[in-house]
Amino acid sequence: MNLRSTLLRWREWRGLGARSKLNPRYLYGLLNESGNRLVEWSVWSTPGVLMATALACLVLFGLLITIPFSRTEQLVFSLVVVAVALYIRRYVGTLVTLVLVSLSVLASTRYLYWRFSTSMQIELSADLLLGLGLLAAEFYAWIILVIGFFQTIWPLKRKPVPMPQDLSKWPTVDVFIPSYDEPLSVVIPTVIAALAMDWPREKIKVYLLDDGQRDDFREFAASVDVTYVTRSDNVHAKAGNINAALPQTDGELIAIFDCDHIPTRTFLQATVGLFLQDSQLAMVQTPHHFLSPDPFERNLQLFRLMPNEGELFYGLVQDGNDLWNAAFFCGSCAVLRRTMLLEVGGVAVETVTEDAHTALKLHRLGYNTAYLGVIQAAGLATESLSAHVGQRIRWARGMAQIFRIDNPLFGKGLRWPQRLCYLNAMLHFFYGLPRIIFLTAPLSYLFFEAHIIQASADVLAVYALPHLIHANIANSRMQGKHRHTFWAEVYETALAWYIMVPTTLAMINPKSGQFNVTAKGGRVDREFFDWKISSPYLIILALNVLGIAIGFGRLFWWNTHEFGTVLFNLLWTVYNLMILAATMSVALESRQIRRHWRVQINLPAMIRLPNGRTVACEAEDFSEGGLAIRLPVELAIDQGSLVRISLFRGEREFAIPAAVVFNQGLVLRARFENMNLDDYRALVAATFSRADAWQGWLPERDIDRPLRGLREVLGVGLDGFGRFIRRIGLTVPWRRLEVWKK
Amino acid sequence: MSVVVVASMKGGVGKTSVTANLAVAMAAELGAGCVSTIDLDPQNALHLHFGLDTSERKSVCKQALRNRSWRDVMADSPFGVTCLPYGVASEPERKAFEDILAAEPDWLRRHLAQTGLGGDDVVLIDMPPGPSVYLNQGFACADLVLIVLLPDAGSYSTIAAMESWIDQIALQRPDLHSVYLLNQMDESVRLNRDMGEVLRQRLDKRLSPVGIHRDEAVSEALAFLQPVLFYDPGCQATYDFQRLAAFLLEPAAR
Numbered sequence: 001m002n003l004r005s006t007l008l009r010w011r012e013w014r015g016l017g018a019r020s021k022l023n024p025r026y027l028y029g030l031l032n033e034s035g036n037r038l039v040e041w042s043v044w045s046t047p048g049v050l051m052a053t054a055l056a057c058l059v060l061f062g063l064l065i066t067i068p069f070s071r072t073e074q075l076v077f078s079l080v081v082v083a084v085a086l087y088i089r090r091y092v093g094t095l096v097t098l099v100l101v102s103l104s105v106l107a108s109t110r111y112l113y114w115r116f117s118t119s120m121q122i123e124l125s126a127d128l129l130l131g132l133g134l135l136a137a138e139f140y141a142w143i144i145l146v147i148g149f150f151q152t153i154w155p156l157k158r159k160p161v162p163m164p165q166d167l168s169k170w171p172t173v174d175v176f177i178p179s180y181d182e183p184l185s186v187v188i189p190t191v192i193a194a195l196a197m198d199w200p201r202e203k204i205k206v207y208l209l210d211d212g213q214r215d216d217f218r219e220f221a222a223s224v225d226v227t228y229v230t231r232s233d234n235v236h237a238k239a240g241n242i243n244a245a246l247p248q249t250d251g252e253l254i255a256i257f258d259c260d261h262i263p264t265r266t267f268l269q270a271t272v273g274l275f276l277q278d279s280q281l282a283m284v285q286t287p288h289h290f291l292s293p294d295p296f297e298r299n300l301q302l303f304r305l306m307p308n309e310g311e312l313f314y315g316l317v318q319d320g321n322d323l324w325n326a327a328f329f330c331g332s333c334a335v336l337r338r339t340m341l342l343e344v345g346g347v348a349v350e351t352v353t354e355d356a357h358t359a360l361k362l363h364r365l366g367y368n369t370a371y372l373g374v375i376q377a378a379g380l381a382t383e384s385l386s387a388h389v390g391q392r393i394r395w396a397r398g399m400a401q402i403f404r405i406d407n408p409l410f411g412k413g414l415r416w417p418q419r420l421c422y423l424n425a426m427l428h429f430f431y432g433l434p435r436i437i438f439l440t441a442p443l444s445y446l447f448f449e450a451h452i453i454q455a456s457a458d459v460l461a462v463y464a465l466p467h468l469i470h471a472n473i474a475n476s477r478m479q480g481k482h483r484h485t486f487w488a489e490v491y492e493t494a495l496a497w498y499i500m501v502p503t504t505l506a507m508i509n510p511k512s513g514q515f516n517v518t519a520k521g522g523r524v525d526r527e528f529f530d531w532k533i534s535s536p537y538l539i540i541l542a543l544n545v546l547g548i549a550i551g552f553g554r555l556f557w558w559n560t561h562e563f564g565t566v567l568f569n570l571l572w573t574v575y576n577l578m579i580l581a582a583t584m585s586v587a588l589e590s591r592q593i594r595r596h597w598r599v600q601i602n603l604p605a606m607i608r609l610p611n612g613r614t615v616a617c618e619a620e621d622f623s624e625g626g627l628a629i630r631l632p633v634e635l636a637i638d639q640g641s642l643v644r645i646s647l648f649r650g651e652r653e654f655a656i657p658a659a660v661v662f663n664q665g666l667v668l669r670a671r672f673e674n675m676n677l678d679d680y681r682a683l684v685a686a687t688f689s690r691a692d693a694w695q696g697w698l699p700e701r702d703i704d705r706p707l708r709g710l711r712e713v714l715g716v717g718l719d720g721f722g723r724f725i726r727r728i729g730l731t732v733p734w735r736r737l738e739v740w741k742k
Numbered sequence: 743m744s745v746v747v748v749a750s751m752k753g754g755v756g757k758t759s760v761t762a763n764l765a766v767a768m769a770a771e772l773g774a775g776c777v778s779t780i781d782l783d784p785q786n787a788l789h790l791h792f793g794l795d796t797s798e799r800k801s802v803c804k805q806a807l808r809n810r811s812w813r814d815v816m817a818d819s820p821f822g823v824t825c826l827p828y829g830v831a832s833e834p835e836r837k838a839f840e841d842i843l844a845a846e847p848d849w850l851r852r853h854l855a856q857t858g859l860g861g862d863d864v865v866l867i868d869m870p871p872g873p874s875v876y877l878n879q880g881f882a883c884a885d886l887v888l889i890v891l892l893p894d895a896g897s898y899s900t901i902a903a904m905e906s907w908i909d910q911i912a913l914q915r916p917d918l919h920s921v922y923l924l925n926q927m928d929e930s931v932r933l934n935r936d937m938g939e940v941l942r943q944r945l946d947k948r949l950s951p952v953g954i955h956r957d958e959a960v961s962e963a964l965a966f967l968q969p970v971l972f973y974d975p976g977c978q979a980t981y982d983f984q985r986l987a988a989f990l991l992e993p994a995a996r
Contacts, residue, residue, distance in 0.1 A: 606978045612958030616981035632976040644930040651951045655929040
């Protein structure tokens with residue numbers, strides 16, 4: 001009985017497993033009809049009308065933001081607007097999304113305006129300073145909200161452009177696979193899959209860029225006819241590695257794969273068409289897809305149950321960026337045009353996020369980029385929480401560096417939507433400090449009676465609640481498939497502390513900080529609690545618990561005259577505690593049993609037994625190490641027996657040697673044995689490099705239901721507390737007395 | 743009635759096994775009694791696959807010599823397929839039979855018409871390897887010729903002869919379809935794999951997308967006088983025959 005199964009069962013019981021069917025009246029209802037008619041109204045084409053309407057709307061918007069209301073008036077106004085939003089959100093269509101977004105911007109701006117104009121203390125005091133801190137954090141959140149809406153308002157959702165029939169028009173491609181210290185076993189499938197990509201043989205060259213100057217890499221490259229490239233130093237890490245290879249190669253296009261991102265055979269045919277269509281196109285990016293769970297998913301046992309962190313970016317943000325011609329380069333699973341890359345001096349080396357910075361430089365020269373949201377490669381996620389945190393620190397530091405030395409708001413060549421998209425990408429990584437402020441703000445009252453918001457709790461509620469409600473309605477509509485409201489808080493909170501320091505340092509001195517390579521392919525051998533990573537949160541958690549204790553004192557004895565204020569701060573603290581507790585669960589690293597992650601497949605397969613007999617069966621999952629087979633009938637075969645397992649791709653067959661490691665009932669597991677290079681090619685062709693390898697990987701998930709998310713996070717939080725306390729119990733020696741167990 | 747002739751240029755390619763097992767697979771799709779098999783190979787081995795009595799006196803050869811209809815010769819097997827064995831024939835009897843066939847090119851067509859089989863029924867005819875009077879009879883009335891190949895150099899070398907022969911027959915029978923079938927495929931053997939690839943390239947669309955894997959169960963099944971589909975329902979060969987049957991029974995393929 002673990003959390004995951006409980007969650008699944010609970011969903012099933014509540015009938016939440018399946019997606020709710022959309023009532024057709026929300027598709028073709030009166031509201032949609034009138035919306036369509038409004039959009040197609042001929043009046044809009046009369047000159048000036050559109051402008052005048054926009055101006056009138058803006059004036060009305062300004063009025064609604066600034067007009068002072070009494071508490072009751074504000075309450076009635078908010079109730080009406082929230083009711084409208086709740087009613088229309090069930091209708092589909094971009095127009096409705098736009099209305100919901102406008103309502104959210106209205107409510108949030110009105111709240112912020114009120115906070116600024118009415119709820120701040122004027123005379124200088126500690127309250128004012130703390131209050132300003134909170135206000136600044138809220139202002140930051142408002143900017144992120146509004147720019148975020150702008151960024152993702154109309155995701156482009158490009159489709160691949162088919163390649164021309166005439167092969168002579170197909171450009172030459174160099175495939176770069178940079179590696180620094182990853183083991184060869186991680187790199188082999190990537191190189192073999194790159195060689196197996198569907199492209200004219202004479203027009204593709206694969207390069208293994210080894211920054212580790214390793215002999216086994218050189219030998220492997222020679223054995224598969226891949227050009228091995230190395231250099232004498234390691235200056236500028238991956239960016240330098242790629243740049244060093246540029247003069248030694250000559251393909252028109254350059255495809256880059258991190259050494260653990262295994263491409264499907266369709267990767268080039270899906271992406272290159274875009275370059276032929278648009279001569280100004282400099283780069284095409286495809287999603288980074290992970291076949292193993294990240295530490296959040298693993299430790300919370302939520303793999304494939306919730307959208308993970310990357311999904312918001314690759315599922316929505318990049319598609320949104322693409323509309324504004326601001327899709328970013330993400331370092332891997334991308335294709336670049338050589339001439340344009342050379343024009344910006346190769347991959348950027350000034351910052352540690354060389355990829356985003358390179359894209360920025362390309363955009364400054366007026367070139368286009370594109371994002372193709374079709375998974376064309378897969379790799380391993382970071383293994384442990386500390387590695388994950390390390391990677392995010394690098395991203396945050398790099399983004400802060402770009403913000404300092406090549407700020408997208410200034411400088412030549414960018415159009416303002418591009419500036420905003422880049423600004424949001426960078427500002428996003430400054431969430432560390434604001435989040436810590438939100439986690440500790442109520443404590444300033446509970447501990448010191450600091451009134452950082454100069455308003456009674458009921459007035460605050462009628463302004464703040466509509467702001468929160470509308471933001472959630474609009475966000476869950478736009479991002480619902482890619483991000484679940486309260487889970488995102490958990491992700492951000494876990495990283496907030498670690499991101500806060502490097503971003504601040506990089507703002508002060510952009511030159512500091514080095515590139516740290518993300519460790520992958522390792523394994524967590526036993527369950528342990530990462531004290532080092534979680535210590536800041538433990539302190540904040542302890543403070544919050546203390547705050548609650550004091551809060552009860554204030555509620556019943558010391559501050560009974562401001563019951564509302566105490567209650568408000570208490571509730572806020574309870575919410576913070578819940579998020580913190582869920583964050584703690586992440587730090588409890590669960591044991592990772594398998595070295596290779598299994599990927600679900602349902603492929604026809606065949607086992608060829610040592611006696612020449614065969615079994616037609618189905619492969620259920622595969623990894624680099626082996627296969628799981630579902631048998632039609634029980635099979636008498638001993639463990640250790642050598643067999644051949646064939647996987648089928650259409651009518652193509654790929655036979656791989658394997659040894660039986662488990663055989664019980666109708667389940668058989670086999671480990672690949674004595675694989676030669678041909679067998680390896682067959683394995684990759686039948687699995688990772690299949691055109692449909694990652695299709696249907698993301699099941700149609702439930703869209704975001706914020707209240708359910710809240711309850712689930714609460715569940716994880718409680719569970720985290722429980723496990724955490726048990727873990728402490730185990731480490732405290734006196735609890736180890738066997739007497740207790742008997 | 744659809745007539746499928748199973749042929750090969752070379753012996754020992756598993757043609758009789760293919761005929762028997764394919765018939766059983768088709769019967770599973772179409773229903774018992776809808777599929778008949780006729781053995782026109784003097785080796786007289788087809789009926790063994792159905793576990794039928796070898797001492798059966800009535801047979802194609804004998805009936806032909808007595809100029810009798812086939813109607814009471816057809817033997818029902820326990821596997822949903824009717825089988826008409828070639829029969830044990832002495833050397834003069836075989837000669838005499840072959841003389842009849844040489845004299846009357848429409849002999850097979852006439853007899854098939856007399857069987858009273860319906861429009862949805864399928865008849866599979868097992869032929870001796872290489873050119874023969876039997877095969878000429880088959881070409882004259884078949885809807886489909888299934889040519890069995892092994893993934894080896896021997897089979898590959900026969901393709902040219904087979905193709906020119908089929909081209910010649912197509913002059914008289916433009917509606918005659920032919921499909922090549924790769925039998926006893928073992929992807930884990932390098933030579934098999936390479937020959938399979940060469941055959942696929944050479945024959946392209948004329949090669950059946952479904953091949954039959956090498957499988958010991960097929961030979962073992964014969965030793966137990968059963969079709970492989972009954973002997974080992976879970977083996978790859980069974981699965982292959984089922985898919986081959988489905989492929990050939992598709993209206994487009996027929």
